[in-house]
Amino acid sequence: MLTGMHVAVIGGDARQLEVIRKLTELDVKLSLIGFDQLDHGFTGASKVKIDEVDFSDVDAIVLPVHGTNMEGEINTIFSNEKVVLTEPLLRQTPNHCTVYSGISNDYLDGLITITGRKHVQLFERDDVAIYNSIPTVEGTIMMVIQHTDFTIHGSRVAVLGLGRVGMSVARTFASLGARVKVGARRSEHIARITEMGLEPFHLNDLENNVKDIDVCINTIPHMIVTASVISKMPAHTLIVDLASKPGGTDFRYAEKRGIKALLAPGLPGIVAPKTAGQIVANVLSQLLSDDLKKRKENKK
Incomplete structure (x- = not known):
């Protein structure tokens, strides 16, 4: 009390x-x-x-x-x-x-x-961020379903970042049957992605790893999904940016290219x-x- x-x-x-x-x-x-x-x-x-x-x-x-x-x-x-x-x-x-x-x-x-x-x-705090990753993942699933015309099962998903949210997102989308690859920089994150049974890649090689994806989910709070990266994506790719405002995506270029890009910070409070x-x-x-x-x- x-x-x-x-x-x-x-x-x-x-x-x-x-x-x-x-x-x-x-x-x-x-x-x-x-x-x-x-x-x-x-x-x-x-x-x-x-x-x-x-x-x-x-x-x-x-x-x-x-x-x-x-x-x-x-x-x-x-x-x-x-x-x-x-x-x-x-x-x-x-x-x-x-x-x-x-x-x-x-x-x-x-x-x-x-x-x-x-x-x-x-x-x-780690505890709050980890607990919050649960409604964040559910909200991300909702957004992907609403804004695509294909199932998550069998889709090719790239998750950028293996922080507290990225890990939950990658694990959940994989459990729904998506083919998930995860981009990270730190060697221990690359090792963890491998241990999770997912496909790892280094973020330095991001452009080569978005050429065949259906969904890109970013959790990194600085510009990572640049115009150069977006130019390599298939036209139907959906970008969901979970990073805090202003996100890590070049939304101007995504719109110019005709690729749907959604900024979705604060999903727990919304969903x-x-x-x-x-x-x-x-x-x-x-x-x-x-x-x-x-x-x-x-x-x-």
Whole structure:
């Protein structure tokens, strides 16, 4: 239980509802900012405006997955209130206050540095990324089915990158009967691809390995599917880019060539917001519990 802990949940999408539900069960005192249009009520949670919160009493701030934009504004789909995370606001919080988000940007990084508050990027954690790979794979399958006129079974699929998402994608498409090849750079990844019974290739040889594919699934967050690579693909190839914005594909050239290329970051929040929210909620509640224990021990 997290009785006595005060958490401010600021903005977010349907995933945040699972976070709120979990923290309510753990008896957290919750201030919900940017949720005034939400019909659902949570016992023990107060819907408030940002200027109504006493941040000197807040132990943790939970931001949406994307944190803030480059002006500090926080996305609030359940409210029309403009909510901005500022330096003066963050300085009001106790020194032990921790800010949680999925990812970060230069604005949020700068704010954290200036104020000296702790910042936890949940999506940088292996456990969250691996759990999130499950709805990501399901969403990828959905997109491939929707945007092709052939079955996954028997199709030729190239997966770029063998990270936490790439491994799950490659394994699942292979289990559905696709002929999967996986591109990587690191020798241990090449070895792992071989051990998985899939066809490995080095990304330096990417152009030669896309000449006969039906689907290209990219997980690498920098420009890898270049115009030169796309020019070698068959005209019917579908590109699904799972990397964070702006992705790793030359979408301009893909459109010019007539190849369908889809940027699909954040699939868990789109195809399975309840599950994606529960993943964040479970990890977040454990981190808050650990933080509370440390503070209690320090007081002894």
